[in-house]
Amino acid sequence: MTELRRAAGAARGRSSVPEATVARLPLYLRVLTSLADRAVRTVSSETLAKAAGMTSAKVRKDLSYLGSYGTRGVGYDVDFLLGRIAAELGLTEDRTVVLVGVGNLGHALAGYAGFRSRGFRVVALLDVDPDRIGESVGGVAVSPLDEMEALVERNQVTIGVICTPAAAAQAVCDRLVSAGITSILNFAPIALSVPVGVDVRKVDLAVELQILSFHEARKRSAPATGGVAAPTRSPGRRAGGRSGESDDPRLAMVTRAPTGPPTLGTRGTGPLVGTTGGTSGAATGAVTGAKTGGEAS
Amino acid sequence: MTELRRAAGAARGRSSVPEATVARLPLYLRVLTSLADRAVRTVSSETLAKAAGMTSAKVRKDLSYLGSYGTRGVGYDVDFLLGRIAAELGLTEDRTVVLVGVGNLGHALAGYAGFRSRGFRVVALLDVDPDRIGESVGGVAVSPLDEMEALVERNQVTIGVICTPAAAAQAVCDRLVSAGITSILNFAPIALSVPVGVDVRKVDLAVELQILSFHEARKRSAPATGGVAAPTRSPGRRAGGRSGESDDPRLAMVTRAPTGPPTLGTRGTGPLVGTTGGTSGAATGAVTGAKTGGEAS
DNA sequence: TCAACTTCGTGAAGTCCTTCACGAAGTCGT
DNA sequence: ACGACTTCGTGAAGGACTTCACGAAGTTGA
Structure with missing residues (x-):
């Protein structure tokens, strides 16, 4: 299969760089930049x-996808590698970004120095709230969504950042795509559906904590999950009242879960339920590994 | 191998749930919560x-790791599955969090409703800046680091969130670990090194954009990387100046060894100019897939 | 009760990524 | 020059996920 792999890679023209590696390039870039600042000339893997x-x-495997730069017995030339990776990431031309939703998080991101310092320029901030229009964050004024x-x-602009509430995210996304955006960074807790050709990356802060919680759960309280509680297997009477209920530990974490008065904020109808939903996922481009770090302020 | 796989999994005691699946459980949890709110009783994969x-x-594969709940011909019981996943993620007991670094980003996170709504309670905000001490964010007052x-x-508290500048991150991390924290969510652009037993997850907003930039680069400007420019291959005269200096970069990066006043900035091949440097990591637990979405506000 | 359907659970195959291991290519000291 | 070292580059082996595909279990309607 190796034969096939390589063939495919080569056939894809340039860039046969695997996603996992792409996700790490920014990491190397950061370290190399730091080294360069200290006037370090070469660095070993x-x-x-x-x-x-x-x-x-x-590291060597990753860098080998960019070509065989690097000198045996010595290492890699910091400056050269720096430029090579930057080029690979398309950072040689400065990229512009538009951010939609200048709320709590959006406000912080708009002022986030890390974007600027790494080649991204936020050229527009958009929001629907009239009170926020005109406000200036990080030197950029908030404009109405219509603009x-x-x-x-x-x-x-080719990159859009969505920081709106989940309910507005898909609409904003669609509009961004129509406007010509081809890459989206989504902070809203919802799966966006986009046409092929558009990349979407999702970032959910709460999820990160939940993942940590998972591991946390099996560190401490070793036993814990003794017998998983009644799996509710066979039980036929599902129709009756809510079955599980009894072992319902999902508790508060969700806040209200009033099964009673249905209607609820019927609003969104969201993606679920109406299966037909729309363009199934799939199109969401790669998007897998996720890393990196912020840069407080 | 399958035999071995399973054996290994079983041997690990409970939880043989693969990391990739763990990273998706929060996603299912969110969808299920939404369904429950609409009084939907069952849902198919x-x-x-x-x-x-x-x-x-x-979805089926993932859920099968939690056990065989789910009824053929019908689907899964929403409430039951909800509780089962919450339990698996250790969200049955409410988890407390301490956040260090109430700057731009930290401030936003402290007020982020998504944490609260999903079972995480920020019980303390810490910062070294005297001006911020006492300030209240999201109902919690900022305390001095000493507390x-x-x-x-x-x-x-078992979970810590670091939103400090990169330079302070490792020190804060060490102190958190000493204090008893066993899970850390790091927003600082630096690789933290922690003792085994402590989990670290990294989130770097700029990196997400860089990954998007990579894909963006091969969409548009098809040709672009014509000839990669001089690879600097063969060039023998690398020695140039002090060779000694060049082949001992490893310490430099940790301690910095600003040997000459050289050209700095020259590297500029691009608009980047990052920061950071760091210590090893290794213990950084899995951390791979990343998903989910934020919840502006 | 039975046939027609739906939907789960899961071995097996296929992919992608990581780790190993070692030859090749350079550097350094004498 | 030459031997002793370093450190890269990379095929190959090993793992971890994902996707496929299909039997089993359960539902529904006549």
Whole structure:
């Protein structure tokens, strides 16, 4: 299969760089930048690995996808590698970003220095709240959503960041795509559906905590999950009242879960339920590994 | 191998749930919560998959790791599954969190409703800046860093969120670990090194954009990377100046060894100019897939 | 009770990624 | 020059997920 793999890779023209590697390039870039700032000239895969918190073999493998730069017995030329990775990530031309939803999180992101320092320029902030229009964050004024199309075109923006509540996310997403955006970073807790050709990456802060919680759960309280409680297997009477209920530990974490008065904020209808929903997922491009770190302020 | 796989899994005692699956459980949880709110009683893997933006096969596989709940011909009981996943994620007991670094991003996170609504309670905000002490964010007052130990113990906190600048991150991390924290969510752009037993998850907003940039680069400007520019291959005269300096970069990165006043900035191949440097990681637990969404506000 | 359906559960095959291991290519000291 | 070292590059083996595919179990309607 190796034969096939390589063939496929080569056939894809340039870039046969695996996703996992792409997700790590920014990491190397950061370390290399730091080294360059200290006037360090060369770096070995071993050193680079330690600084990035990984293994040297992985570093070499990753870098090998970019070509065989690097000198045996010495290591890699910091400056050269830096430029090579930046080029690979398409950071040689400065990229513009439009951010929608200047609420709590959006506000913080708009002022986040890490974007600017790494080549991303937020050229527009959009929001529907009249009270926020005009407000300036990080030197950029908040504009009404209606100006999206004009701003995107005028600034040749290709990346959009969504920080709106979940209910508005899909609509905003659709509009961004129509306006010409082809890459989206989504902070809203909902799965966006987009046409092929558009990439979406999701970031959910609460999920990160939940994952930590999972591991936390099996550290402490070793036993814990003794017998999983009644699996409610066979039980036929499902129709009756809510079956599980009894062992319902999902508790508060969700806040209200009033099964009673249905209607509830019927609003969204969201994606679920009406199966037909819409463009199934799939199109969501790669998006797998996720890493990196913020840069408080 | 299958035999071995299973054996290994079983041997690990409870929980042989693969990391990739763990990373998706929060996603299912969110969808299920939404369904429960609408009084939906059962859901099929197909419907769940569409709502989560994935395939039904994956959903079934994932859920099968939790046990064989689910009724053929019908689907899964929403309430039961909800409780089962919450339990698996250890969300049955409410988890407390301490956040360090109430700057731009930290401030936003402290007020982030998504944490509260999903079972995480921020019980303490810490910062070194005297001006921020006392300020209240999301109902919690900012305390001086020195109170960390006391607050962590008093509230039985096990999860820490680091939103400090990269330079302070490792020190804060060490202190959190000493105080008893065993899970850390790191937003600082640096690889933290922690003792085994402590989990660290990293979130770097800029990296997400860089990954998008990578894909963006091969969409548009098809050709682009014409000839990669001089690989600097063969060039013998690398020695240039002090060779010694060049082949001992490893310490440099940790301690910094600003040997000459050289050109700095020259590297500029791109608009980047990052920051950071760091210590090894290794213990960083799994951490791979990343999903979910935020919840503006 | 039975036939027609739906939907789960899961071995097996297929992919992608990581780790191993070692030859090749350079550097360094004498 | 030459031997002793370093450190890269990479095939190959090993793992971890994902996707496929289909039998089993359960539901519904006549």
